[in-house]
Amino acid sequence: MASNTLTPRNDSLLGVERTFGQRLGYFGGLLWRDRSGVIGMVIFLSVVFAAVFAGMIAPYGPLQQDLRNSKQPPAWQEGGSWDHPLGTDNLGRDMWSRILYGARVSITVSFFGVIIALVLGVVVGALAGYVGGRLDSLIMAPINLVLALPYLLVVVFIAAVFGRSLVNVILIFGVTCAPIFARVTRGEVLRIRGSAYVESAQCAGARWWRILFLHITPNLIGPLITLATFEASAMIFYEAGLSFIGLSVPPEVPSWGNMLAAGRKYLTSYPWLTTWPGLAIMYTSLGMNLLGDWLRDVLDPRLRRTRR
Secondary structure, X not given: OOOOOOOXXXXXXXXXXXXXXXXXXXXXXXXXHXXXXXXXXXXXXXXXXXXXXXXXXXXXXXXXXXXXXOOOOOOOOOOOOOOOOOOEOOOOOEHHHHHHHHHXXXXXXXXXXXHHHHHXXXXXXXXXXXXXXXXXHHHHHHHHHXXXXXXXXXXXXXXXXXXXXXXXXXXXXXXXXXXXXXXXXXXXXXXXXXXXXXXXXXXXXXXXXXXXXXXXXXXXXXXXXXXXXXXXXXXHHHHHHHHHOOOOOOOOOOOXXXXXXXXXXXXXXXXXXXXXXXXXXXXXXXXXHHHHHHHHHHHOHHHHHHOX
């Protein structure tokens, strides 16, 4: 006699059960087998933790000055003190505290910049890829023109016009990175729209917007998450570069780029003023790139099969 017990159905895309706990365990196993992915996740979470809880972790305020202890070296060097483990800057501000608070600027810019770019790029690219024809040409022509321009020159020009502001920097990165998401989305939509399940939905009389946003868009999650991770890492570098030349957040805001700019005149005499913010940028970008590389391998079934 056949059993009436219902067994969990397999997810055809991931090859695992549909329950949340089993999916979480499956991805956790993939992460644990990839040591670089574990390292990237730990680095990323540590930076996010520092950014969120900087006010509780930092021993001093980011703008708190102590001119008597200005340019104090790190604690393990001669003249240093464990009151300021990473030393102080030219105004006596604690470097460790400013590094922690600087993570807030980098994480905020990269997170919201990627969100804006993702939303704009997906909407525009999906419409261009699915509708096609004149609309596709009308949308992709200016996008290709923007992508042909030197990105940093465009960002510097726009930042110089609109002035120094955290909101301006987020909007600039969000809008200027949207064409990359649009191009990737359009290519994926062109590939998917000829699939059997899309044609079945069309034959069933589903409206075009329902097919686009309920049947096609969910299948874009893999490549878009991977792209978003790498773009977030790039935005950290871009924001630091704009801060370094005085076009990002105001100088009183403790960002890693501002710290590099303030310490460049002391590069040979007081190297720790630029060493710590530079290492913070490298540390964060390394973690996000390792995490993005792991996500690419996990979310692409072809790459996932080769790693087994």
